[in-house]
Amino acid sequence: MTASSTSLRNVLLGNRFRRGLLKTVYIYSALFVYAVLFLLPFYWMLNTSLKEPLRVFQIPPDWYPNPVVFRNYLDAWVSDRTDIAAEIPVYNYAKNTAIITVNGVIATTFSSALIAYAFARMDFPGKQAMFLGVISTLMIPFTVLMVPQFILWKNLNWLDTFLPLMVPYWFGSAWNVFLLRQFFMTIPLEYDESARIDGATHWTIFSRLIVPLSKPALGAIGVLAFVFFWNDFLGPLIILSKPQNFTLTMYLANFSVAFVRTTPWHLYMAASLTIISPCLILFFFSQRAFIQGITITDFKR
């Protein structure tokens, strides 16, 4: 900021009060522009999903649905489909996703908490090295593991079953172990010590003391896990091949393939919106848990 432009601004704006006002206007306009950009895709999804089929292909497109066609939601899930998968009721995909998600949330939260407890509260030979092992697996992306794991599932005859999408999560996940360990370490050690004097075992301390005190952190891990499992695509894609085993994300990715002519975008958007709604609802009702889950990390480690 040069001297001349500063003085120009002073001339234009006069006193400090007005300058503060201008800054406020800047901030709110910037936020407003960003908000429009971030919400536009959601609005477009909702708008398209409620349009009359013919009006979806109108150029230029309408900015609001007229008439509003709620029937699209019914059609997206039942009729108008010509593929083999259409023989399978859609609730079946939802059921598959729900099984994998519920198992995943419980499995990863429980097992990660157990492992994190040992790293936060117990002494054992090889602890440092093992914890370093946990941290370093954070770097291994699934893309690297998918081929080796696929070979394992093939040899176990687990392909096209839910087992590969359920069993591994009972063995802790590096990220959750790390986050929960950080959180457990913030709980004062005196609590454990007084419990130990009363003769409590580690299991008692874990289940009666640490877990109840860590409800917010465990909830945070849980909601983030829910969104992960619900949206997971690559995992199910390489494991599941029979249509009756497909998950919702696989159904969505194959959606347009099912139609002979052009993609019925109104139905596609109706299906998308229905599929993301559990995540949206969960987010609206447990925002604090989401925010906390993301920010438990201690950066000044």
Add this chain to the structure above:
Amino acid sequence: MAATATAGRAIRKAKAQETITAYLFVAPWIIGFLLFIGGPIIVSFVLSFFRWKVINTPRFIGFDHYAAMFTTDDLFLHSLGVTFRFVLYSVLLGNVIALSLALLLNQRIRGIGVWRTIFYLPAVVSGVAGSVLWAWMYSGELGIFNNLLIAVGLEPQAWLWNEQLVLGSLVAKSLWNIGVPMVIYMAALQGLPQDLYEAADLDNAGEWTKFLSVTLPLISPVIFFNLVMGIISQIQTFAEPYVMTKGGPANATLFLGLHLYENAFHFLKMGYASAMAWIMFLIIFVLTMGQFGLARRWVYYEGQSS
């Protein structure tokens, strides 16, 4: 004497007990690591030296796969380049936007919860649903982006069918999902000590100077964290190209993950895909280590002398 010896034995026994209990607690991790991470990685290393198409018996071919990656398979290096460019732009721009939003939200404004919800929301619809939605918005004559361009008198674009443009279109989509780094930046900004700002005010420092010389150094560990996590997650980008472009046009969006997926699960070249996974792992390893090395030069850790 006898009493202390007994006590010593009791303590040793208690310690052994503690060790056993501890191992029971971490057993899931050890078993899981051996079965699902370490074991498969070693098996795939061995397999990378074999030609194996799932149905036949593996045949040893030495380093042929590794050599092929850099010679006969033109698409490997190409997909590496595509992934690098995408990760670079998506992580850098994503962090700029996430940080600027966090800074805006840190300015004592009204309805902070509502704003935060709006900016975080897309993060819960990443993956297939988000990709389908953006493919629709990017579509030719019917897409909202082209119609907005036409409305303001500009030429419509072939967002997903123009080789030059398509990667940029995917980067733009990825910028919609910056909720996680934004929330992390918000938490970091709220934890900053106010006294440094008061000192800067006494020196009549402007907003920009305060940002550069107080805020930025103080949050540099958080920036570092977000960059590392961003790279690790973006390098795995799969659903977006799979759903929106299938790697096209002319392989312009053939990401490493997609190339690996096709080799492994379409062409069933398990040995070759294993070799690729290993190279990918090495790249990520070098990249992350390199970042930690570089971090010493620009990340400021409070209360740390070294």
